[in-house]
Amino acid sequence: MxxxxxxxxxxxxxxxxxxxxxxxxxxxxxxxxxxxxxxxxxxxxxxxxxxxxxxxxxxxxxxxxxxxxxxxxxxxxxxxxxHLFEADAPRGILTVGALDVALRRFLPERLPAFATAYPGVELTLLMRPSYTLERMLADGDLDLALTDGPIQHPLLNSRFAFAESLSLVVPSHITAIKEINWPTTTVFLFNTDCFYRSCFERWLKKRGIETPVIQTIESYDALHACVAAGLGVSCFPDSMTSPQDCDDLNGVRFLKPDDLASAPVYFVWRRDSVCAPAIHFVEHFAQHE
Incomplete structure (x- = not known):
């Protein structure tokens, strides 16, 4: 027929x-x-x-x-x-992947204004670790990502979004780094695909610090609980802390070593297939830095 x-x-x-x-x-x-x-x-x-x-x-x-x-x-x-695409404002379904830190403060503070300005863009927002985001971009499964950068990849472009500060998280009775007995101290961190883990491991190496073991726990709440219980130390991006944490409550203290560098987060997209909604997304957030 x-x-x-x-x-x-x-x-x-x-x-x-x-x-x-x-x-x-x-x-x-x-x-x-x-x-x-x-x-x-x-x-x-x-x-x-x-x-x-x-x-x-x-x-x-x-x-x-x-x-x-x-x-x-x-x-x-x-x-x-x-007539679907005749309007001045862009239309489409935009798929964005982001690190957990971007979803904690950076995106929530700015997304409502973007949704109001561009009602024709339907947003799908996913949380993934940095290496997964880069792979999904390269495979075409994402239109845009917010991940650590800048990205050095032949298929991808990037633009600075924001800088994420890092803190050394210790039990509240510790007031300075020199009080930590590193050879007997357990370090609790996210998995090896976490960018902030690699930043903290580089900091340890730069200082010549050797630890007996690094335990992997993929939950900031669980990391916080282990440190508060005096079981070891950790490293948190500041976006994942609360005002109560900053007051050294809940059994932990946040130390700021001068040589623990901040971690930049970038917008990243494929060079050959950037779409209009993704361009407007990046420009909108850049205007509201």
């Missing part, structure tokens, strides 16, 4: 709404014989008589009434699709 054509549906709907082939031909800006031909094609495809032809006029059949009910929304939606 041949596929239905949109033009056949448009001619059919026009005939029913105008009440005649002549009226439909005026609406469709064509000759009446063209309308008649499309109707006959449609009837042959459907295997149904849509009109009874009596003395030069068309009588609508029950089958035609049913078919009109189904065909009308298709014709309306097709007309709407033609």
């Amino acid at each position: 041949d596929a239905l054509k949109l033009s056949q549906l448009q001619f059919f709907v026009a005939v029913l709404e105008e009440g005649s082939v002549v009226g439909a031909s005026r609406r469709m800006n064509c000759v009446a014989s063209n309308v008649t031909a499309r109707l006959k094609e449609l009837e042959q495809l459907l295997g149904q008589e849509l009109f009874l032809r009596e003395k030069g006029r068309l009588v609508i059949t029950p089958a035609a009434r049913l078919f009109y009910r189904e065909a009308k929304p298709v014709v309306l939606n097709a007309a709407r699709l033609l």
Whole structure:
């Protein structure tokens, strides 16, 4: 069976709404014989008589009434699709992946204004670790990512978003780094695909600090609890702390070594397939730094 054509549906709907082939031909800006031909094609495809032809006029059949009910929304939606991207503001479904730190403060503080300014953009927001975000971008599974950078990759471009400060998290009875007995201290960190873990490991190496073990715990709440219990130390991005933490409550203290560098977070996208919604997303957030 041949596929239905949109033009056949448009001619059919026009005939029913105008009440005649002549009226439909005026609406469709064509000759009446063209309308008649499309109707006959449609009837042959459907295997149904849509009109009874009596003395030069068309009588609508029950089958035609049913078919009109189904065909009308298709014709309306097709007309709407033609104008879907004509608005000045961008439209589309934008898929963005982000580090947990970007989802904690940076994005929540700015997303409402973006959604208000660009109502035609439907946002899908995913939380993933940095190495996963880079892979998903390279595979085309994301339009945009907020991850550590700058990215050095032949397929990707990046732009600075914000800087994330890091803190050494210790039990509250420790007031200075020199009080830590590193050879007997356990370090609790996220998995090896966490950018902040690699930053802290570089800091340890730069200082010549050797620790007996690094335990992997992928939960800031659990990390906090282990440190508060006096089991070891950790490293937190400041976005993952609360005001209560900064007051040295809840059993932990946050130390700020001068040589523990901040970690920059970047917008990252594919060079060959950046879309208009992604461009507006980056520009909007850059204006609200």
